[in-house]
Amino acid sequence: MAFNVLVVDDSAVMRQMVVRTLKMSGLPLGTVLEAANGEEGLFVLQDQWVDLLLLDINMPVMNGEEMLRRIRSTPETQALPVIVVSTEGSETRLAALHALGCEIVHKPFAPETLRDTIIRVTGVTDAEYYGPVAVADDSGDF
Amino acid sequence: MPSTMDLSLSRTTAATFEELALLFPEQELSPEQEDAPLDVTVSVDFRGPFTGRLVLSASAVILPTITSNMLGDAGSRQPTLQRDALGELANVICGNLLPAIAGAEAVFHLSAPRMHDVGESVSRQADSASARAVFGVEEGRVSSTLYVFGAAPALTTVA
Numbered sequence: 001m002a003f004n005v006l007v008v009d010d011s012a013v014m015r016q017m018v019v020r021t022l023k024m025s026g027l028p029l030g031t032v033l034e035a036a037n038g039e040e041g042l043f044v045l046q047d048q049w050v051d052l053l054l055l056d057i058n059m060p061v062m063n064g065e066e067m068l069r070r071i072r073s074t075p076e077t078q079a080l081p082v083i084v085v086s087t088e089g090s091e092t093r094l095a096a097l098h099a100l101g102c103e104i105v106h107k108p109f110a111p112e113t114l115r116d117t118i119i120r121v122t123g124v125t126d127a128e129y130y131g132p133v134a135v136a137d138d139s140g141d142f
Numbered sequence: 143m144p145s146t147m148d149l150s151l152s153r154t155t156a157a158t159f160e161e162l163a164l165l166f167p168e169q170e171l172s173p174e175q176e177d178a179p180l181d182v183t184v185s186v187d188f189r190g191p192f193t194g195r196l197v198l199s200a201s202a203v204i205l206p207t208i209t210s211n212m213l214g215d216a217g218s219r220q221p222t223l224q225r226d227a228l229g230e231l232a233n234v235i236c237g238n239l240l241p242a243i244a245g246a247e248a249v250f251h252l253s254a255p256r257m258h259d260v261g262e263s264v265s266r267q268a269d270s271a272s273a274r275a276v277f278g279v280e281e282g283r284v285s286s287t288l289y290v291f292g293a294a295p296a297l298t299t300v301a
Contacts, residue, residue, distance in 0.1 A: 010254055011226065011229070011230050011233065011254075011255075012223075012226055013212060013213065013223060013226040013227045013229070013230045014230050016213050016223075017212055017213060020213065020214060058233075058237070058252045060254060086237070087233065087234050087236070087237020087238055087252075088237065089237065089238060089240065089241030089242075089246065090241060090246065090247065090248055090249045090250070091246040091247055092247050092248075092249055093249050107162070107234050107237065107238075108157075108158055108161035108162035108234055109161075110161070
């Protein structure tokens with residue numbers, strides 16, 4: 001299965017960093033879509049099938065928390081796996097985000113942290129992630 | 143003796159450069175680093191329990207390395223991406239610094255990073271810096287400065 005991923009962040013640099021990490025992660029990727037704020041992100045979700053959303057919080061026009069609330073109140077997207085990628089350090093705000101059913105990766109992040117969170121959130125199996133494991137034939141004589 | 147705010151700013155700036163840009167800021171500057179101009183400046187405004195601005199300046203000579211480490215070689219020669227990369231560093235420094243100063247319960251709203259022209263003032267007329275940290279990075283240097291507008295915040299303890 002290939003995952004369609006939407007990356008929503010007002011920083012073009014951070015979007016590129018996230019996409020680069022996705023490509024290096026080995027996750028079976030389909031289409032990678034990008035949006036610069038929550039409103040743009042919602043428009044993308046209306047038109048495209050997305051399996052995973054990576055979402056910033058502090059953005060102009062519509063912030064990530066508002067986008068997440070709208071996603072959870074829409075039947076078609078309420079179960080969408082969401083990972084918030086943010087500098088957010090307020091426990092008050094983080095608790096509100098957790099209550100909306102998302103995982104949180106704190107910036108700055110190590111690539112393996114993002115990769116491991118994606119695996120956990122998407123439920124990608126080892127076989128899907130690493131490919132089939134070749135088992136050595138041990139029937140021969142030593 | 144550095145203040146609590148100076149220590150928080152210094153630690154946050156160094157950690158962000160290490161983790162996001164894969165560079166290791168040095169507190170002892172070489173003569174070459176001391177002489178390097180701070181010719182690119184970005185700032186991030188914030189509001190919450192207190193308001194202010196985080197200003198990050200860097201020598202232009204180190205921007206290609208920063209950008210390359212963050213994005214790969216493809217973008218490292220594009221001036222727009224170089225400035226955006228510095229802006230993202232400022233954003234991450236600011237986002238991590240404020241909870242260290244104001245406590246984990248405080249909620250802040252950060253503006254998008256803003257570029258400043260050479261010679262443009264980065265502070266309001268009556269503001270003095272609340273904290274400042276300077277590091278040597280590669281063959282240049284970086285300076286991060288925190289301005290708090292109005293009353294100074296009550297500080298949390300830095301571990």
